[in-house]
Amino acid sequence: MDNRFAQIMMPDANVWYAPAFFSPEASNLYFQQLLTQINWQQESIRMFGKELPMPRLTAWYGDKSYTYSGLQNKPQPWLPILSELKQQLEEATGQTYNSVLLNLYQNGQHSMGWHSDDEPELGSEPTIASVSFGAPRRFGFRHRYNKELKNTYLTMQHGSVLLMQGPTQHFWHHAIPKTTKPTGSRINLTFRKIVS
C-alpha cells in the first residue's frame, strides 16, 4: 500500500482510504473521459416481484463474466482509459484486478442500497479498489451482525480511492445513501478480481 492511503480503523475490517489518490487535474480529465467513453446502461432490478429501474447507470468491463444482483453479466473488453487506471491501482495496492464495475450517479436520488461484495466469484477475502470522480458522496459502512457498533461514514472525494480487503465483506455492508442536497454526477469504478 503506498503512502497516499490511511487505514480506517474499524473492527472486523481492513479498509484504507486515499482522499487524493489522483491530482485534481488528472481527476477532471478522467471524469470527462469516462462520462463520454463508457457505454453506460440503465439496467433494471427485480424487487418485490416488480421490475424497477436501477437508481444509477452501470457498465461492466473485464476479462471474465460475473453474476451481479442475480444477473449473469458479459463484460465489455477493456478500454485504454480503464487499463491505465487499473495499472495505477495495481502498482499502488500491490494487488491485481481483472474486472471493473462502473456506476454513474447522476444526482442525489441515485444511490446504492446496503450490500456486501461477497459473490463467490470474488473468492473468500476479496480486495476491492473503489475509485471516485465527480461530485463527493457519502459512503456508509454498517456492521452485519454487531448492532452495537455505529455506522462509519466517509465522503468519497473527487480523485479518491477506497480499498476494502480481508474480512471486510464478511462483516460489513456498504451503501451510497440518497441525499436531498443538490448533487452533481459522480462516477465510481470498483476494480475486482474474479477468481473462479
Ligand SMILES: O=C(O)CCC(=O)C(=O)O
Ligand atoms: O459507488 C460506490 O462507491 C459503491 C459502489 C459499490 O459498492 C459496488 O459497485 O459494489
Ligand SMILES: [Fe+2]
Ligand atoms: Fe459494493
